[in-house]
Amino acid sequence: MPVNAPTTQRAQASPQAAPPARAPATATASNPRQAQAQSDYLRSLRPGQGGQSAVESEGPVAVESQAATGLENYEATLGKYLGSKLYKAVSEQVSADKMTGFAQQALDGAIGYVTGQIGDLAGAGADPKALTMFSSALDVTLSPYVDAYMTSGPGKDLQASLADWVDSHPREVATLAILAAIGMVLANAEIPALKSKFKIANGVSASVEAKLGRFQKISLEQIKARIEAEGRMFDGTVKAAVEVESKQRQDGTGRDTTAAAELAWQNDAKTWKAGGRYGYSPQGHSAEAFVRREDPKKSWFVEGKVGHSPQMGSYAGVGVGFRF
Numbered sequence: 001m002p003v004n005a006p007t008t009q010r011a012q013a014s015p016q017a018a019p020p021a022r023a024p025a026t027a028t029a030s031n032p033r034q035a036q037a038q039s040d041y042l043r044s045l046r047p048g049q050g051g052q053s054a055v056e057s058e059g060p061v062a063v064e065s066q067a068a069t070g071l072e073n074y075e076a077t078l079g080k081y082l083g084s085k086l087y088k089a090v091s092e093q094v095s096a097d098k099m100t101g102f103a104q105q106a107l108d109g110a111i112g113y114v115t116g117q118i119g120d121l122a123g124a125g126a127d128p129k130a131l132t133m134f135s136s137a138l139d140v141t142l143s144p145y146v147d148a149y150m151t152s153g154p155g156k157d158l159q160a161s162l163a164d165w166v167d168s169h170p171r172e173v174a175t176l177a178i179l180a181a182i183g184m185v186l187a188n189a190e191i192p193a194l195k196s197k198f199k200i201a202n203g204v205s206a207s208v209e210a211k212l213g214r215f216q217k218i219s220l221e222q223i224k225a226r227i228e229a230e231g232r233m234f235d236g237t238v239k240a241a242v243e244v245e246s247k248q249r250q251d252g253t254g255r256d257t258t259a260a261a262e263l264a265w266q267n268d269a270k271t272w273k274a275g276g277r278y279g280y281s282p283q284g285h286s287a288e289a290f291v292r293r294e295d296p297k298k299s300w301f302v303e304g305k306v307g308h309s310p311q312m313g314s315y316a317g318v319g320v321g322f323r324f
Helices: 035-045 066-082 084-090 096-118 128-151 153-161 170-188 191-197 206-231
Strands: 237-248 255-266 272-281 284-294 300-309 313-322
Touching (some): 066 206, 084 153, 096 170, 096 191, 128 153, 170 206
Antiparallel strands (some): 237 255, 284 300
């Protein structure tokens, strides 16, 4: 499990500049993993608290000292979500010292967006819940910094390193790395530093510090959820649903139960989709699987299905559709 990654204790900000942060929002799917895994990971991010990192099999193991906690978890996060082999191939291009500058600027841009929306954080009317908009702020502000990284030397080297990797997406790797680096910065951020970013004068009440601490916690949670969503998008997005319903029969002789389970996968370009559905009802069992190829311009599609139902028996077919 060796991983070529830096082991310095405090990453320094990169000098590369990035454009002003105001890009159109992009929707990002969010489907966090099990609550316990997230709790373990967040606990390992917080300086001075024990607990093993949720990352156990990929990348370095997190440590507890404040100076190294964010850095070690940054490397462990990338090792987990990229996989040890891919991380080893790009570890030099996404090292903490090369990503921290972009992360600092992206974080400042997101904080600027938040403060622009909620106004004076020290004001009596500032609602701490408003800080949950940080994830939306990243939607607005993150893209320019990913662009800046991709056009810089490390970004170009990253694309070259991934040239021989099938199904690898350099921009998604860069996005994941910047999000992880923002988590690293926040994990090591002290309240006075956050006050400076929010442009809050010294001597304000303890309630403001509590709000900033809440912001730090919420931000780490949201970044964690987004990293997991990004990590699942290298091959595509999977959605699952299960429904069970039990109803009393109208004649009062008993209950009827129906159940359905669905699983669907779609690639990032939204040109391929595949899935299946299983259902149960008093009439019997049914199942169906499909594969769909969609034109990138949404002008046509081809879909194949195979399945079985009590009404139709076994069936298979191919359909073609056009949109005008």
